Every structure is written in structure tokens, then in C-alpha cells.
Amino acid sequence: xxxxxxxxxxxxxxxxxxxxxxxxxxxxxxxxxxxxxxxxxxxxxxxxxxxxxxxxxxxxxxxxxxxxxxxxxxxxxxxxxxxxxxxxxxxxxxxxxxxxxxxxxxxxxxxxxxxxxxxxxxxxxxxxxxxxxxxxxxxxxxxxxxxxxxxxxxxxxxxxxxxxxxxxxxxxxxxxxxxxxxxxxxxxxxxxxxxxxxxxxxxxxxxxxxxxxxxxxxxxxxxxxxxxxxxxxxxxxxxxxxxxxxxxxxxxxxxxxxxxxxxxxxxxxxxxxxxxxxxxxxxxxxxxxxxxxxxxxxxxxxxxxxxxxxxxxxxxxxxxxxxxxxxxxxxxxxxxxxxxxxxxxxxxxxxxxxxxxxxxxxxxxxxxxxxxxxxxxxxxxxxxxxxxxxxxxxxxxxxxxxxxxxxxxxxxxxxxxxxxxxxxxxxxxxxxxxxxxxxxxxxxxx
Amino acid sequence: xxxxxxxxxxxxxxxxxxxxxxxxxxxxxxxxxxxxxxxxxxxxxxxxxxxxxxxxxxxxxxxxxxxxxxxxxxxxxxxxxxxxxxxxxxxxxxxxxxxxxxxxxxxxxxxxxxxxxxxxxxxxxxxxxxxxxxxxxxxxxxxxxxxxxxxxxxxxxxxxxxxxxxxxxxxxxxxxxxxxxxxxxxxxxxxxxxxxxxxxxxxxxxxxxxxxxxxxxxxxxxxxxxxxxxxxxxxxxxxxxxxxxxxxxxxxxxxxxxxxxxxxxxxxxxxxxxxxxxxxxxxxxxxxxxxxxxxxxxxxxxxxxxxxxxxxxxxxxxxxxxxxxxxxxxxxxxxxxxxxxxxxxxxxxxxxxxxxxxxxxxxxxxxxxxxxxxxxxxxxxxxxxxxxxxxxxxxxxxxxxxxxxxxxxxxxxxxxxxxxxxxxxxxxxxxxxxxxxxxxxxxxxx
Numbered sequence: 001x002x003x004x005x006x007x008x009x010x011x012x013x014x015x016x017x018x019x020x021x022x023x024x025x026x027x028x029x030x031x032x033x034x035x036x037x038x039x040x041x042x043x044x045x046x047x048x049x050x051x052x053x054x055x056x057x058x059x060x061x062x063x064x065x066x067x068x069x070x071x072x073x074x075x076x077x078x079x080x081x082x083x084x085x086x087x088x089x090x091x092x093x094x095x096x097x098x099x100x101x102x103x104x105x106x107x108x109x110x111x112x113x114x115x116x117x118x119x120x121x122x123x124x125x126x127x128x129x130x131x132x133x134x135x136x137x138x139x140x141x142x143x144x145x146x147x148x149x150x151x152x153x154x155x156x157x158x159x160x161x162x163x164x165x166x167x168x169x170x171x172x173x174x175x176x177x178x179x180x181x182x183x184x185x186x187x188x189x190x191x192x193x194x195x196x197x198x199x200x201x202x203x204x205x206x207x208x209x210x211x212x213x214x215x216x217x218x219x220x221x222x223x224x225x226x227x228x229x230x231x232x233x234x235x236x237x238x239x240x241x242x243x244x245x246x247x248x249x250x251x252x253x254x255x256x257x258x259x260x261x262x263x264x265x266x267x268x269x270x271x272x273x274x275x276x277x278x279x280x281x282x283x284x285x286x287x288x289x290x291x292x293x294x295x296x297x298x299x300x301x302x303x304x305x306x307x308x309x310x311x312x313x314x315x316x317x318x319x320x321x322x323x324x325x326x327x328x329x330x331x332x333x334x335x336x337x338x339x340x341x342x343x344x345x346x347x348x349x350x351x352x353x354x355x356x357x358x359x360x361x362x363x364x365x366x367x368x369x370x371x372x373x374x375x376x377x378x379x380x381x382x383x384x385x386x387x388x389x390x391x392x393x394x395x396x397x398x399x400x401x402x403x404x405x406x407x408x409x410x411x412x413x414x415x416x417x418x419x420x421x422x423x424x425x426x427x428x429x430x431x432x433x434x435x436x437x438x439x440x441x442x443x444x445x446x
Numbered sequence: 447x448x449x450x451x452x453x454x455x456x457x458x459x460x461x462x463x464x465x466x467x468x469x470x471x472x473x474x475x476x477x478x479x480x481x482x483x484x485x486x487x488x489x490x491x492x493x494x495x496x497x498x499x500x501x502x503x504x505x506x507x508x509x510x511x512x513x514x515x516x517x518x519x520x521x522x523x524x525x526x527x528x529x530x531x532x533x534x535x536x537x538x539x540x541x542x543x544x545x546x547x548x549x550x551x552x553x554x555x556x557x558x559x560x561x562x563x564x565x566x567x568x569x570x571x572x573x574x575x576x577x578x579x580x581x582x583x584x585x586x587x588x589x590x591x592x593x594x595x596x597x598x599x600x601x602x603x604x605x606x607x608x609x610x611x612x613x614x615x616x617x618x619x620x621x622x623x624x625x626x627x628x629x630x631x632x633x634x635x636x637x638x639x640x641x642x643x644x645x646x647x648x649x650x651x652x653x654x655x656x657x658x659x660x661x662x663x664x665x666x667x668x669x670x671x672x673x674x675x676x677x678x679x680x681x682x683x684x685x686x687x688x689x690x691x692x693x694x695x696x697x698x699x700x701x702x703x704x705x706x707x708x709x710x711x712x713x714x715x716x717x718x719x720x721x722x723x724x725x726x727x728x729x730x731x732x733x734x735x736x737x738x739x740x741x742x743x744x745x746x747x748x749x750x751x752x753x754x755x756x757x758x759x760x761x762x763x764x765x766x767x768x769x770x771x772x773x774x775x776x777x778x779x780x781x782x783x784x785x786x787x788x789x790x791x792x793x794x795x796x797x798x799x800x801x802x803x804x805x806x807x808x809x810x811x812x813x814x815x816x817x818x819x820x821x822x823x824x825x826x827x828x829x830x831x832x833x834x835x836x837x838x839x840x841x842x843x844x845x846x847x848x849x850x851x852x853x854x855x856x857x858x859x860x861x862x863x864x865x866x867x868x869x870x871x872x873x874x875x876x877x878x879x880x881x882x883x884x885x886x887x888x889x890x891x892x
Binding site: 004005006007008009010011012013014015017020043044046049050051054055058059062072073075076077078079080081082083114115117118121125126127128129130144147148150151152153215245246255259260261262263264271272273274275276280281283286289290292293294295296297298299300301302305 | 450451452453454455456457458459460461463466489490492495496497500501504505508518519521522523524525526527528529560561563564567571572573574575576590593594596597598599661691692701705706707708709710717718719720721722726727729732735736738739740741742743744745746747748751
């Protein structure tokens with residue numbers, strides 16, 4: 001009889017993705033210290049959800065089908081049967097993209113996915129064929145894209161993100177360096193608005209430069225922007241709405257604007273694909289083929305609920321999120337105000353503490369003058385009752401050792417006030433204990 | 447400015463999976479000949495579905511949560527928020543597996559997936575790490591598993607399926623041949639009951655032999671059996687219920703027993719995984735990590751609907767499917783009766799036509815004395831008004847050139863009667879036209 005167990009080292013390397021281990025550590029901390037105030041979770045605030053409404057959302061979508069001439073049998077099948085792999089609500093999504101974002105694409109350029117995560121995985125799988133194809137990502141970077149890349153054995157090339165976001169010159173240098181190594185930069189993944197994890201937003205000028213660069217260097221931009229419509233004020237236009245050369249694949253999520261439980265996202269991929277015989281199609285069709293091997297199609301019930309919500313708002317998710325945008329915006333202002341008050345300018349400089357000032361989204365980042373690792377996090381939870389995320393989790397090839405991510409999406413204003421006080425005590429004590437001789441040394445920037 | 451289009455040959459090879467092209471061709475035929483009777487689709491009959499019931503299913507699951515002490519906030523989050531990656535209805539699935547299948551596993555050995563397709567993809571990704579790891583499959587084989595393998599660049603080793611199913615000696619020979627080539631057979635994918643595409647069911651004896659072989663040769667069996675509970679009469683026990691050595695990963699689907707639109711399936715993976723430091727976990731935990739990079743979690747609404755249906759039947763999906771099993775069983779008997787009457791013994795022998803006699807499931811296969819390809823299918827649809835699936839679609843490395851698959855799941859008895867008459871005319875004409883000098887030659891078996 002052969003061994004009756006499996007060796008972990010013989011399983012696929014993606015299960016040992018360091019981001020998974022660190023996220024598991026973070027979840028463990030959260031579980032062990034339930035009374036701690038947590039600046040860690042990136043989940044949306046759920047106080048505006050109402051269970052009873054879910055039935056109305058689904059009903060509204062079914063009524064819409066009936067009003068549009070679908071027979072009772074077709075409506076029954078729209079709920080119960082296998083659906084089209086490309087999805088059932090592409091028209092509603094296209095309508096919404098035009099109204100919300102001025103993204104003008106036909107429904108045929110859209111594939112509905114099981115959340116944005118599946119959209120990432122499918123798009124990467126379609127575009128990356130050779131071991132020499134590389135994906136450029138910001139460093140720090142959202143763990144969803146690095147996980148999907150590792151799952152597919154796709155090589156990552158990190159590009160340092162500056163305080164004002166990715167710089168075109170840095171991206172160009174990375175592309176050329178990879179080419180010089182004989183590799184082929186295929187795409188750059190970018191979260192242009194209120195980025196996870198750093199909270200940074202790209203300027204309109206930077207977006208224009210990135211689009212020019214993409215055309216010049218023949219790479220695609222994979223745009224993922226889940227926080228735009230839940231942020232206060234006017235947003236910079238999406239890369240896709242500025243895209244004149246079909247250089248942008250827009251990866252869409254309804255997890256923040258509608259609700260995560262639907263597991264409905266999408267990809268817009270209107271790039272032309274040319275076959276050897278000269279026949280053409282769209283990239284979305286190839287992504288859809290890959291979806292047929294991953295999930296076959298997206299849950300009809302999730303699509304019905306999202307469809308019903310889009311119908312109720314006439315496609316304007318911005319209208320649905322007036323209250324949530326204000327909520328998150330107020331929370332962001334609250335934490336910035338608390339930080340300003342808790343660390344006056346003098347102390348800030350003396351300690352070597354600083355943070356950025358995002359105009360929206362869920363996250364901001366803070367430099368601290370000591371090493372931030374899992375044991376520091378454990379001390380913070382145990383002794384100070386406050387949890388946050390080490391930024392080192394988000395660096396594909398190391399970095400962020402002196403930086404933390406703070407999320408505001410899941411906390412009340414009083415929790416934010418209390419949490420910042422706890423955080424300040426932790427930072428002061430840690431600074432005093434760790435670097436007594438260098439109170440004013442400059443931290444490495446995250 | 448660089449090229450403003452993508453070259454198909456530079457995209458990932460899985461988009462050129464021949465099964466996809468052929469399925470697209472089949473879909474095109476179905477679309478172009480809407481009046482034809484189609485023995486092609488493998489989708490479940492939908493006459494028993496009722497749209498209004500969907501609201502009751504979801505409501506029942508939410509009531510269940512309330513009865514089990516969940517607060518209104520927890521119930522709200524169970525619908526709207528990100529859910530646990532391993533799923534929300536594992537206890538209900540474990541209870542159902544015990545009652546339906548005598549599969550006795552703890553809920554912690556289960557991960558809920560977006561249909562069985564995601565369960566396949568995740569399991570393959572976890573188990574296959576090296577380019578030398580190979581997956582054994584029957585030939586012919588379900589296209590879902592071959593597609594998932596191609597997506598992950600996993601090599602397939604086909605094992606010829608005989609009239610009575612996979613034979614242990616054939617599997618063993620394939621394993622040893624692969625080892626001799628320096629490769630590592632990791633798992634065998636098997637549909638033991640009323641297989642898609644061949645309709646074959648493995649005997650109890652063959653199952654015992656496969657389990658012994660798996661232990662002896664240190665490979666896993668990936669068991670996928672969606673048709674058991676929708677087939678009439680007593681079924682042979684599942685491999686998983688007979689598994690004493692944790693050699694079986696059971697891949698579950700609710701698409702045939704409940705409804706496909708939920709997109710809810712699962713994997714049971716209670717294999718022990720040992721890390722270098724001696725710590726242990728279950729394979730399901732590693733599969734769950736991979737799921738976090740593919741779909742994050744399965745739609746809460748899909749899980750709620752499935753959960754509500756399981757609750758209503760006290761976990762016994764067999765009870766839900768008394769009527770459907772009879773429906774499919776009657777359809778299978780009807781096609782066999784029509785074939786027997788249409789092709790009397792003498793003509794059958796003279797023509798060289800034969801078919802198998804599945805006791806359940808959706809499919810049977812038929813040998814014909816001429817080459818079955820896309821142009822034959824087009825003639826059949828155009829001139830005879832009948833559609834079927836060339837079995838060559840299901841052979842990973844060629845085969846089945848003289849064989850067709852007939853599906854009975856989506857047809858009424860009168861359509862079956864009429865469809866068999868049309869098919870007989872096609873077969874007789876095709877035989878007369880194609881092989882006039884060899885009317886009694888023996889076809890190659892599928």
C-alpha cells in the first residue's frame with residue numbers, strides 16, 4: 001500500500017502564496033481578538049442592506065423579462081437552466097456603464113463573471129500563453145491579481161508605486177527591462193482610483209500618459225476600479241472611457257456598489273483578435289470560452305438580483321450609492337481628522353509618522369518608524385486592542401516593512417475615534433521601545 | 447503606434463481546445479435548424495421547474511438560519527456580504543450526502559463551488575504542480591474535465607473505455623507506461639454512473655478494483671457522478687462511499703438534481719496533507735485557498751436556494767427526483783424501444799448499426815457504418831431534421847469516428863419517436879451513399 005497522505009510540497013505552489021498565509025494570520029488575529037477595533041477588513045459597510053429587498057430585486061428582473069416579451073418558459077429557464085456563458089444581463093451592464101462612466105461599449109463586448117476575481121483570472125488566462133509573457137503590477141498591489149497570476153504560473157513584474165501613483169516613466173522602464181531580458185510584457189494591472197492597498201488615485205494626466213504608453217509599447221491596461229462609485233465627489237474619468245485605441249480591458253465589480261453576495265462582476269474586452277486565416281473576433285469571446293471551463297456561467301439568481309437593482313436605478317449605480325458614498329467619505333474624513341489631532345505636526349515629525357490623504361475609497365496608508373510584521377500586529381491586537389494590515393502583505397517582491405494599511409469601510413465614527421487613539425498609543429510605545437536612539441530617523445516610504 | 451489588435455495564436459492554447467470549436471459548431475447547427483429534433487443537449491428537462499418556487503426556497507433557507515439562532519444582522523450578511531470561501535451550506539450538503547449516498551464525511555471536508563466545473567478546476571489546480579504530473583481520463587471523456595486540464599496546461603493520458611467501462615488492467619497499464627516515461631500519474635477522473643458521453647456504468651466489482659488500484663499505485667480517483675439521483679432504480683454505490691483509504695475526491699453537482707441556474711456544486715476532499723514541518727490539514731483546505739483566487743466564494747443566493755431545497759426534502763435529493771428519474775428513465779426506455787423497432791435485428795446486422803443500453807442517465811451511444819463528422823451532422827440537420835453529437839468530440843486524442851451520442855434528457859416521447867425515424871432515414875441513406883460495396887462491414891467500436 002502506498003502513502004495514504006499527500007505531501008504539501010507536491011501540491012501547486014499557489015497554495016503557498018505568502019499573501020494567503022498572511023491573510024490567514026490576519027483572520028486568525030481578528031478571530032482571537034473580537035473586542036479589538038479593526039482597521040483591517042476591506043468589506044463594504046452592510047448597515048444599508050435589507051434582507052427583504054432581495055426578493056424585490058429578483059422579482060423586478062423577472063418582470064422586466066416579461067415586459068420585454070419573454071415567454072413564461074423563457075423566464076423559467078432564465079432562472080433555472082444553464083444560461084449563456086457570456087451572461088444574461090449584458091445589456092443592463094452596458095447601459096449602466098454608459099450612464100455611470102461614459103464607457104460606451106456594445107453588450108457584446110461584455111462577459112458577466114463570478115465577481116471581479118473571476119474576470120481577472122479569465123483575462124489573465126486568455127492573454128498569457130507563454131512562460132515569457134509577464135504581467136506588470138504596481139508594488140504594492142491588490143492580492144487578488146497576484147493570486148490569480150500565481151494560480152496560472154504567470155510571472156509578475158512589480159513597478160514601484162509613488163506617492164502619486166504609478167508613473168509612466170517607471171512603467172516604461174520596467175517594460176524595456178523585461179524586453180531586454182527576452183521577456184514579453186503583455187499587460188499592466190492598475191487600480192486607478194483610491195487604490196487597494198495604498199488609497200492613491202491617478203491624475204487625469206497620468207491616465208493619458210499610461211494610455212499613450214500602452215499604445216506605444218503594445219501592452220494592455222487591465223483596469224480594476226471598484227471604489228469609484230462609492231467615493232464622494234467627482235471622479236477622474238476611467239481609463240476605459242478615455243481609451244481610443246482599445247488598449248484597456250475594464251474589469252468590473254458590483255461588490256462595493258451593489259452587494260458582494262451576488263458574486264457578479266464583468267469584463268469589458270473589445271479588443272480585436274485576428275486569427276491566422278484573417279478572421280476576427282473580440283477578446284471577450286476568447287475570455288468567454290475560458291469561462292466555460294471555469295464556472296460555465298454566472299449564477300442566474302445573482303444576475304437577477306443585480307439586474308433588478310440596475311433596473312430600479314435606471315442603470316445609475318451612482319444614484320444607488322449617494323448614501324454609501326457619503327458614509328465612506330465621512331469615515332475617511334473622520335480618520336484623517338483624528339490622525340491630525342492625535343499626531344500634531346511636531347510629534348508627527350519627531351516620531352517619523354506620516355500618512356496619505358485619499359479623497360475616497362476604503363484605504364489609507366501610514367508610515368511608521370519601526371518594523372511592521374506579524375508579531376507587531378499581534379502586540380497591537382493583544383496589548384492595544386487595535387488591528388490593521390501590514391503593508392508588506394501587498395508587495396509581490398518585498399517592501400512595505402515600515403507601513404500599515406488602514407481601512408475605514410467597516411467602522412463607525414466612534415470606532416474610528418477610539419481606534420486611532422489605540423493606534424497612537426501602540427505607535428508611540430512601539431517607537432519608544434524599538435528605536436530609542438533614533439527618534440527622528442526618516443522611515444522608508446511605503 | 448504598435449498593432450491595435452491581438453493575434454489569436456498568441457493567446458492561451460485552451461481557447462483553441464477542439465472541444466470548444468466543435469461545441470460551437472454544434473450550437474451553430476442547433477441555432478440554424480430550430481425545427482430539427484435534437485438528441486444533442488445534455489441539459490436537464492425543465493418542465494418540472496416553477497419560477498414562483500424560487501422565492502420559497504430562499505425564504506426557507508433564511509428561516510432556517512433564524513431558527514438556528516442567527517441574528518437578523520447575521521442573516522442579512524449571509525445574503526449580502528462576502529461569505530466564507532468554503533461555503534455556507536456545508537452542513538446541509540454533508541447531511542444530504544449521508545442520507546442520499548451513504549457518504550459519511552464531516553462538513554469540514556467539503557468546499558462549496560460554482561457548479562461542479564469549478565470543483566474540477568480547483569481540484570486539478572491543487573493536485574497538479576509539475577509538468578510531469580499527468581491526469582488519466584477515460585477515452586471518450588467528458589469535455590468539462592479536459593477543458594479544465596487544458597486551461598491549467600495539465601497533460602492528459604487517455605485510457606480506452608470498453609463497452610462495460612474503464613477496466614482496471616487498462617488503467618494500471620497506463621499508469622505504468624507513464625511512470626516508465628518518467629511522468630507521475632496523479633489522479634484518474636471517472637464518471638462511474640451513466641457516464642457522459644458513453645452512458646456506461648461501472649460494476650460494483652470494477653469499483654472495488656479501481657479503489658484497490660488507486661491505493662496500490664498511489665493515485666487519487668476524481669469521482670464525478672451527476673446522473674445517479676436522476677436515474678431510475680437502485681444505483682451502484684459511489685466510489686466515495688466505498689472508499690476506505692481516502693483515495694476518492696468526490697466532485698458534486700446539483701445541476702441535474704436541483705437546478706443548473708443555481709451554479710452550486712461542491713468537492714469532498716478529506717485527504718490528509720502533510721507539510722514539511724509535520725503539520726497536517728485536509729486537501730479541501732488547499733482547494734479552498736485556490737477558490738479564493740478564482741471566485742472568492744459561491745453566490746449566497748445560489749447557496750440559499752439550494753439550501754432551501756435540501757431543507758424541504760430533509761436532505762434527500764432522491765425524494766425530490768422521483769418524478770424526474772421516472773421521466774428520464776421512461777425517455778431512455780422509449781428511445782431503446784424505438785431503436786429496436788426501427789432497426790430489427792437483421793437490418794441492424796446488415797447495416798452494421800448497434801447501440802448500448804444504459805440503465806439511466808441522459809446518454810447512449812450508437813455505432814454507425816460511416817464516418818461521423820461535422821459535415822455528416824450538417825447533412826443530418828439540413829436534410830433529415832435531426833441533430834446528435836459526433837462522439838469524436840469526446841476523444842482527447844482521436845477516436846469515435848463512427849459513433850454518435852444521443853441524449854434523451856430534453857425530448858418528449860413523441861419527439862423521441864419522430865427523432866428516431868428521422869435518424870434511421872439518415873443512417874440508411876448515409877450508409878447506402880457512403881459504403882455501397884461494404885454493406886456488412888463491421889464498424890469500429892466506440
